[in-house]
Amino acid sequence: MMTSWEAIIGQAEPIRRLRQMLREDRLPHALLLLGPAGVGKRLTAEAAAATILCARPADAMPCGSCPSCQALQAGAHPNLYRLEPEKRGKAAPVLRIEAVRELQTDLSRAPAAVSAGRVVVIDGADRMNEAAANCLLKTLEEPGRQVVFLLIASARAALLDTVVSRCLVVPFGPLSEADIAHILTERGLAADEAASLAALSGGSAGRALTLHEDGALERRDDALRILASLPKFDMEHVWAEGKRLGALSAEELAEWLRFFRLALRDLLALYSGCALRQRDIAGRLAPLVKEYPESRVFSLVALTSEAERRLLTSNANSRLLMEALPIQMTETAEDAQ
Numbered sequence: 001m002m003t004s005w006e007a008i009i010g011q012a013e014p015i016r017r018l019r020q021m022l023r024e025d026r027l028p029h030a031l032l033l034l035g036p037a038g039v040g041k042r043l044t045a046e047a048a049a050a051t052i053l054c055a056r057p058a059d060a061m062p063c064g065s066c067p068s069c070q071a072l073q074a075g076a077h078p079n080l081y082r083l084e085p086e087k088r089g090k091a092a093p094v095l096r097i098e099a100v101r102e103l104q105t106d107l108s109r110a111p112a113a114v115s116a117g118r119v120v121v122i123d124g125a126d127r128m129n130e131a132a133a134n135c136l137l138k139t140l141e142e143p144g145r146q147v148v149f150l151l152i153a154s155a156r157a158a159l160l161d162t163v164v165s166r167c168l169v170v171p172f173g174p175l176s177e178a179d180i181a182h183i184l185t186e187r188g189l190a191a192d193e194a195a196s197l198a199a200l201s202g203g204s205a206g207r208a209l210t211l212h213e214d215g216a217l218e219r220r221d222d223a224l225r226i227l228a229s230l231p232k233f234d235m236e237h238v239w240a241e242g243k244r245l246g247a248l249s250a251e252e253l254a255e256w257l258r259f260f261r262l263a264l265r266d267l268l269a270l271y272s273g274c275a276l277r278q279r280d281i282a283g284r285l286a287p288l289v290k291e292y293p294e295s296r297v298f299s300l301v302a303l304t305s306e307a308e309r310r311l312l313t314s315n316a317n318s319r320l321l322m323e324a325l326p327i328q329m330t331e332t333a334e335d336a337q
C-alpha cells in the first residue's frame with residue numbers, strides 16, 4: 001500500500017519540512033526521523049519514500065500511476081528496502097549486523113529499472129547494536145548514488161553520535177489529544193472512548209491503540225469502581241476484591257495499580273485545583289472528594305506505589321500482594337481519623 005501525506009494526522013511541521021526539501025530537490029542522502037513512539041514517523045517515512053521513488057512527483061506528492069507508484073501499491077517495490085530489529089527469544093528486538101550486511105549486498109547490485117532512486121527505511125534505528133551501527137556507518141559515509149536513508153528512532157541516547165552526525169535530524173513531537181482522538185474515531189471507536197484513550201496516551205497514537213487493544217479502559221473503570229466503593233466495603237467485600245485482583249496476571253495488575261494511582265493523583269489535583277491528568281473522569285472523581293480526606297489519599301498513593309514497586313522489582317507473589325492490599329487500603333481510613 002502507498003501512504004500519502006494526507007493520510008498522516010498531525011506532524012505538520014516535519015511534513016512541511018520534508019516536502020519543502022523534496023520540492024526543491026535538496027533532500028540529503030540520510031535523514032533521521034526522531035521522536036516518541038507512535039506519533040507518525042513510520043507513515044511519514046513511507047510517504048517520503050513514495051515521493052522519492054516516484055517518476056513524476058508533482059508538488060512533492062507521488063503521482064500514483066507511474067511504474068514505481070504501482071509497485072508500491074502492489075506492496076512490492078524492488079528499490080525500497082526495509083530494515084527492522086529482529087526478535088529472538090525473550091530478549092528485546094535487536095537490529096543485527098547480518099541485516100546491515102545483507103542490505104549492503106543488495107545495494108551493491110544495480111537498482112531495478114522501476115525507479116531511478118532507491119530508499120532504505122530503517123525503523124528502529126535505535127535498536128541497532130554497535131556492530132550493526134558501525135557497519136551501517138560505512139554505507140552512510142559512501143551511500144552510492146541515488147540512495148536515500150530514512151532512519152526512524154525514538155531513543156536518541158541509543159544512537160551512535162557518528163550515525164546521528166551523518167543524518168539530517170527531523171524532530172517529531174507528541175500528537176495532540178484531538179489528533180489522537182481523531183485517529184481512533186477513524187478506526188471506528190466511539191468519540192467518548194477515543195477521548196478517554198487520547199487523554200491517557202501521552203501523545204502517542206500507538207500507545208492509545210495498545211491501551212485500547214489491552215482493554216485498558218475497562219481496567220481503569222474497575223480501579224475507579226474500587227476507589228468509589230472502598231469507603232462502603234465491609235470486610236467480606238474487601239476479601240472478595242483482593243481475591244479477584246490477585247487472580248489477574250502481573251501485567252494486568254501493574255496496569256490496574258497504575259490506574260488506581262492515577263485516579264488518586266487526580267483526586268489530589270481536585271483538592272488543590274490543579275488540572276486533571278484524566279479530565280474525562282472528573283465527574284466520577286468529584287463526589288469522592290468528600291469521601292476521602294486528603295491525608296488518606298496520600299496514604300493510598302504510598303500504598304499503591306509500594307505495591308507497584310514490589311510487583312515490578314521483586315517478583316513478589318501477586319496473589320498474596322493483592323489479597324493484602326485492599327485490607328491495607330481499608331486500614332488507611334482509620335489512620336486518617
Ligand SMILES: [Zn+2]
Pocket residue numbers: 053054055056057062063064065066067068069
Ligand atoms: Zn509515481
